[in-house]
Amino acid sequence: MVNTLVDNGTIRLGYVCDNAATVIQFPIANIIAIFGSGGDFYLLNRRPEDELAYAVPQSQITTDGDFLNWTLAAYDVAQCGNGECQLQYRLGDVIKMTQKWRTAVCSSLVDGGVVPTPYE
Numbered sequence: 001m002v003n004t005l006v007d008n009g010t011i012r013l014g015y016v017c018d019n020a021a022t023v024i025q026f027p028i029a030n031i032i033a034i035f036g037s038g039g040d041f042y043l044l045n046r047r048p049e050d051e052l053a054y055a056v057p058q059s060q061i062t063t064d065g066d067f068l069n070w071t072l073a074a075y076d077v078a079q080c081g082n083g084e085c086q087l088q089y090r091l092g093d094v095i096k097m098t099q100k101w102r103t104a105v106c107s108s109l110v111d112g113g114v115v116p117t118p119y120e
Helices: 029-035
Strands: 002-005 011-015 022-027 040-046 061-063 067-071 081-091 094-106
Touching: 002 011, 011 022, 029 081, 029 094, 040 061, 040 067
Parallel strands: 002 022, 011 094
Antiparallel strands: 022 067, 040 081, 061 067, 081 094
């Protein structure tokens, strides 16, 4: 598994058809220090060809107090190109949105994980 720590640049999510091979790590300790613990994090992702963002399923997200870890699924990288993502932290009536990060998904020679038939 490949771990990628988020900074202020473009987040390279991987390649079309990758599945459970990449974990993106977002630093969250500062948000918790400012707004308090006990809240819930949500990750919004907009894929390259989508108009609207979707909430990444909670089953793909873990937190450890310092980082939010997003294990990418094939759905998240189903389209090549540039998209964006953003974290949301909710604690009671408080809602804190983070900056938006630009994301990039590279194309692959296969579509949908199907391996091409060998040339004979």
